[in-house]
Amino acid sequence: MPVVWIPSLMRSLTDGKEQVPIEGETLRAVIEALESDFPGFKARVIDEDRIRPGLAVSINGEVTNEGLRQKVGPNDEVHFVAAISGG
Amino acid sequence: MATKTEDYLGKTDYKVVGTRPIRHDGTDKVTGRAIYGADVRMSGLLYGKVLRSPHAHARIKSIDVSKAEQHPGVKSIITVADLPLQEDRIAELGEGAANLTHLRANVLADDKVLYHGHAVAAVAATSLNAAEEALHLIDVDYEELEPVLDVRKAMESDAPLLIENQTTSSMGEDTGTKSNVSTHFQHKLGDAEAAFAAADIVVEREFDTATVHQGYIETHNATGHWSTDGTVTVWCSTQGSFTVREQVAQLLDLSVSRVKVVPTEIGGGFGGKIRVYLEPLAAVLSKKTGRPVQLVMTREEVLQATGPTAGSYIRCKMGAKKDGKLVAAEAYLAYESGGFPGAWAAPGSMCIFAPYDIENVTIDGYEVLVNKPQTMAYRAPGATNAAFASETVIDEICEKLGTDPLEFRLANSSKEGTRRADGPVFPRIGHEECLKAALNHPHYKSKLEGPNRGRGVASGFWFNVGLKSSAAASVNTDGTVSLVEGSTDIGGTRTSIAMQLAEVLGIPAEDVKPSVVDTDSVGYTDVTGGSRTTFATGWAAYEAAQDIQRQTIGRAAKLWEISEEDVTCEEGVYRSKSDPSKSMSFKELAGKLDDTGGPLVGRAAVDPAGVGGAFATMIVDVEIDEETGKIQILRATLCQDVGKAIHPSYVEGQMQGGVAQGIGWAINEEYFYNADGRLANGSLLDYRMPTALDLPLLETEIVEVPNPGHPYGVRGVGEVPIIPPPAAVANAVYQAIGTRMEVLPMSPARILEALWAKGNGKS
Amino acid sequence: MARKTHVTTTINGEETQFLCEPRNTLLEVLRDDLDLTGSKEGCGNGNCGACSVILNGRVVDSCLVLAVETEGADVQTIEGVATPEGLHPLQQKFLEHAALQCGICTPGFIVAAKALLDREPNPSEERIRLWLAGNLCRCTGYDKIIRAVMDAAETMETA
Known part of the structure; x- marks a missing residue:
């Protein structure tokens, strides 16, 4: 089961849980599952069916460019991180 | 095109990669022939200047341009009222996201000026002198407000608010509290508090860093032409022609295909030439006058009103054991965003302890409005x-x-x-x-x-970063390859990109002719920034070369009347596996394209991971x-x-x-x-x-x-x-x-x- | 608009006439009236050297020279450094040493360095640094520029 690392400022939604193993084969499914377990989660990371601007999702350390369609494997680690651009 | 992390070739015996050829654009740059943004000349050109706020924080009560409009030579004067209204929404602009109302209000101030030098109006005239004279005739009535310049003062609850409806967002949650703090975020790993208690040595200090500027020697510039057919062309020096296209299109309510951005040579950027300042003004002034309009900033304007990097206040505490093991770290980072929200404490927070393996870390970062120009990236912002x-x-x-x-x-x-x-x-x-x-x-x-x-x-x-890049390459009959790409070249990237193509095809770097072209002439390409150009556009060139090679193998097969499976290619030499007498260089093959199906073009678009x-x-x-x-x-x-x-x-x-x-x-x-x-x-x-x-x-x-x-x-x-x-x-x-x-x-x-x-x- | 003055000067060996307002700088005339855009404006007040030209044998910031002052003067700009036969050794060495990145300061550096080598064929590293301290480069950290100038001096000495 993929494991989602919960950003520290969102752990009030997850009863303080730092990591949540959760079913889902795509990022969308993972977030929907989190929403049903922890209502309010989805709105914090998604805006108009896209990952919030300024936010990025890293799967096993690799920032996805496929958005909510990103496939998530059973051993994957999912992180919500700041989107980095650079100068 | 699919690109995966297992693409690493692991070779060491390169022929081109790792060598030091003379850059392709070098001669033009040492002889003064290279055309930078301010060197653009065209018939009927008008000259633009921007009126800037003398105040750091003020409400604009009225702007009277009537006297200035009567000044000889003045053709048009615009204010924010000439820019379409924008929804208060965050748009992806090709390089990071931006709030469009903020972008618009930074290009030309809306109801308030938020920093000394904030653009208030723009003039187009038949000469630069006339445009400058007209600025003095524009009458702006300001109500001065108390400025806040220090990041810690700006965070206080009774600080003057720059953007009055600004509240703090905390990982997607709006706290509802009005504040100059636009964003708070946090990273937490392990238990820093407990680890500090168990540490033998703990050091804590507070730091302040000043606002500094990228300091590129070329000042910002833009030349715009709004054609009567409704299309807009912008010539400018920018790190990213496609992000300029996106920003101009959004700000002027145009679809992207109506905007063409022609990137000139660029005299340095370091992160500071990504956001638009003059480009929308040149376009709108051109629309109003029917003539091309050029604006070039003075150095003072660059320092006052472009995007320096954030000044900051940082508290940093680290703890170690006597045996030399770092066990705990804590940081509080408050970064100045300038007059509009920024995003530089975020990467600062992600980098501050990254070089070290520390199990217990707490980091809090804050993006804070102050009455300084809106900050921008500056090399590893x-x-x-x-x-x-x-x-x-x-x-x-x-x-x-x-x-x-x-x-x-x-x-x-x-x-x-x-x-x-x-x-x-x-x-x-x-x-x-x-x-x-x-x-x-x-x-x-x-x-x-x-x-x-x-x-x-x-x-x-x-x-x-990786981000998106495109490239196309056409084989010339003399065995050279013309390569078009969209990454503006600030430090020799034409060459570092061309070399990656040359390596695949087994030709010298000098036999590639790289060109940086406009937004109508190459696929989407993100900015020259984030240390990505040689990585990602180089990768596109590598893939375009692979595309060429797949086709040249087919052409060789055709010439020799054998199957493609029978052809190998190594370091630019094509051979028949079954008949060792058949061999041909890339150059020889290029001379025979006409007999095998005509022109040969390779192309690639990448958005690489890895x-x-x-x-x-x-x-x-x-x-x-x-x-x-x-x-x-x-x-x-x-x-x-x-x-x-x-x-x-x-x-x-x-x-x-x-x-x-x-x-x-x-x-x-x-x-x-x-x-x-x-x-x-x-x-x-x-x-x-x-x-x-x-x-x-x-x-x-x-x-x-x-x-x-x-x-x-x-x-x-x-x-x-x-x-x-x-x-x-x-x-x-x-x-x-x-x-x-x-x-x-x-x-x-x-x-x-x-x-x-x-x-x-x-x- | 102020009345324009007629000026006759020699630019890159060629007699040149132009009209300018009293307030116009040599840099403005070079760039806007004579289309010699190789001289760049980086600051407009003599602090960056991107507009360096050689005026009567001395290197000057052309943004600080009024165009009317150049009546009868001899002006060399970056456009006059290479010959039809090829690049000046300084230009060649800038390329070989990768002494330019964005290239906007390069014309000014080459003109200023040429003025030095014209009078002092074998300057020390310290002398080159002092001479070029009026030219700002933000890309290179000067290392490769200094090396290129030293190498050019050596090449010209042995030539």
């Missing part, structure tokens, strides 16, 4: 401020432990598998290799003697002049993991340039604001960047830990070299005079104060 804090604290821990500062860093270094404070785990990285290179460098092994001299070291980390993070470690020797407080840099060496140096000369150039900028940031550069918020040093005389006399030869040690995510192992080199210098210089100053410097820049005045405080300076 956010990370230099952060490393100044953490690398100084580490130096003090080393001192308390009596450990060599490089050995300590090596013992605590992040490596493949280390978890970063923001969560993800590092892939193969090269910090340890940088530290070992520094330990073994003749500089570090040399003795430094004499009074008021000191040696310091520091490391830095930057992510680098970005490799970059580390660098610096060694610096300084000498302090007791009488003047001046820091003289005696010797400086940077050891940097570049993955693979495609063109080592330009890699060294990036390293040296970053170090020079970092040294300027460390010892001199600073925005001075008066109490009323006016910039007092808006010239290159008073905003003092390093000259040739201020620096020694800059030694570079290229470390190559190939990035497994890129075909040639490229990591990206442009940004990380700016990170270590301020901390390394501060650590060297400590060795020289025994004072920990907590404020950037370490200007002569601050050094003298430090010396006097110790009673060993000459007053």
Whole structure:
């Protein structure tokens, strides 16, 4: 089961849980599952069916460019991180 | 096109990659022929100028342009009312997201001016003199408001609010509290509090860093033409023609296909030439006048009103065990965004402890509005401020432990598998290799003697990015290849990109003719920034070459009337497997294209994963002049993991340039604001960047830990070299005079104060 | 608009006439009236050297020279440094040493360095740094520029 690392400022939604193993084969499914377990989660990371601007999702350390369609494997680690651009 | 992390070729015997050919655009640039933005000339050109706010914070009650409009030569005057209204929404603009109302209000002030130099109106006239004269005839009625310039003061609950409906967002949650703090975020790993309690040595310090500017020598410029057919063409020097297209289209309510951006040569960017300032003004003024309009900023305008990098306040605490293991770290980073929300504390927070494997970390970051220009990226944005804090604290821990500062860093270094404070785990990285290179460098092994001299070291980390790039390449009948790409060339990237194509095809770099073209002539390409160009556009060129090679194999098969499976190609020589007598060079094959199906074009568009993070470690020797407080840099060496140096000369150039900028940031550069918020040093005389006399030869040690995510192992080199210098210089100053410097820049005045405080300076 | 003055000067060896307002700088005339855009404006007040030209044998910031002052003068700009036969050794060495990145300061550096080598064929590193301290480069950290000038001096000496 993929494991989602919960950003520290969102752990009030997850009863303080730092990591949540959760079913889902795509990022969308993972977030929907989190929403049903922890209502309010989805709105914090998604805006108009896209990952919030300024936010990025890293799967096993690799920032996805496929958005909510990103496939998530059973051993994957999912992180919500700041989107980095650079100068 | 699919691109995967297992694409790394793992080769070492390259023919082109790793060599030092002369850059393709070199002759034009040493003879003065290269056309930069301000060199654009066209018939009927009008000249534009921008009226700027004399106040740091004021409400605009009215703007009267009637007198100015009557001035001879004036053709049009615009204010924010001439820009379409924007929804209060965040749009992806090709390089990071931006709130469109903020972008619009930064281009031309809406109801308020938020910094000294904020654009208020723009004039187009038949001569520059007439445009300048007209500015004096525009009557703006301001209601002055109290400015707030200090990041800590701006965070106080009773601080004057810049954007009155601004509330703090906390990881997607709107706190509802009106504040100059636009964003708060946090990273938490393990239990820092408990780990500090168990640590043997804990060091905590507070740091302030000044606003500094990228300082590119070419000022911003734009030439716009709004054709009667409804299309808009913008010529400008920019790091990203496609993001300019996106921003102009959004701001003017046009679909992107109606905007064409022609990137000229660009005289430096370093992160500062991404956001639009003049481009929409040139377009709208052209629409109003029916003629092309050119605007070029003065240096004062650049310093007042483009995007310098964030000044900051940082509190940093780190704890170690007696055995030399770092066990806990905590940081509080408050970064100035300027007049509109920024996003530089975020990467600063992600980088501050990244070079080290620390299990218990808490980091809080804040983006804070102040009455200064809206900040922009500057080479590894956010990370230099952060490393100044953490690398100084580490130096003090080393001192308390009596450990060599490089050995300590090596013992605590992040490596493949280390978890970063923001969560993800590092892939193969090269910090340890940088530290070992520094330990073994003749500089570090040399003795430094004499009074008021000191040696310091520091490391830095930057992510680098991938993002999107496109390339197309056509084979010419003489065996050369014309390559078109969309990455504006700020430091020799035409060549580093062309070399990656040449390597695949087995031809010399000189046989590739690279061109940077406009937004109608190549596929979407993100900015030249994020250290991505040689990585990602290079990758596109590599893929375009593969596309060519698939086709040339087919052409060879056709010529020899054999099957494609029977053809091999190695280093540009095509052979028949079954008939060794059949062999042909790429050049020979290129001459026979007409007989085998005509023109041959390869193309690629990539959005690669596999970005490799970059580390660098610096060694610096300084000498302090007791009488003047001046820091003289005696010797400086940077050891940097570049993955693979495609063109080592330009890699060294990036390293040296970053170090020079970092040294300027460390010892001199600073925005001075008066109490009323006016910039007092808006010239290159008073905003003092390093000259040739201020620096020694800059030694570079290229470390190559190939990035497994890129075909040639490229990591990206442009940004990380700016990170270590301020901390390394501060650590060297400590060795020289025994004072920990907590404020950037370490200007002569601050050094003298430090010396006097110790009673060993000459007053 | 102020009345324009007629000026006759020699630019890159060629007699040149132009009209200018009293307030116009030599840099403005070179760039806007004579289309010699190789001289660049980086600051407009003599602090960056991107507009360096050689005026009567001395290197000057052309943004600080009024165009009317150049009556009868001899002006050399970056456009006059290479010959039809090829690049000047300084230009060649800038290329070989990768002494330019964005290239905007390069014309000014080459003109200033040429003025030095014209009078002092064998300057020390320190002398070159002092001479070029009025030219700002933000990309290179000066290392490769200094090396290129030293190498060019050596090449010209042995030639």
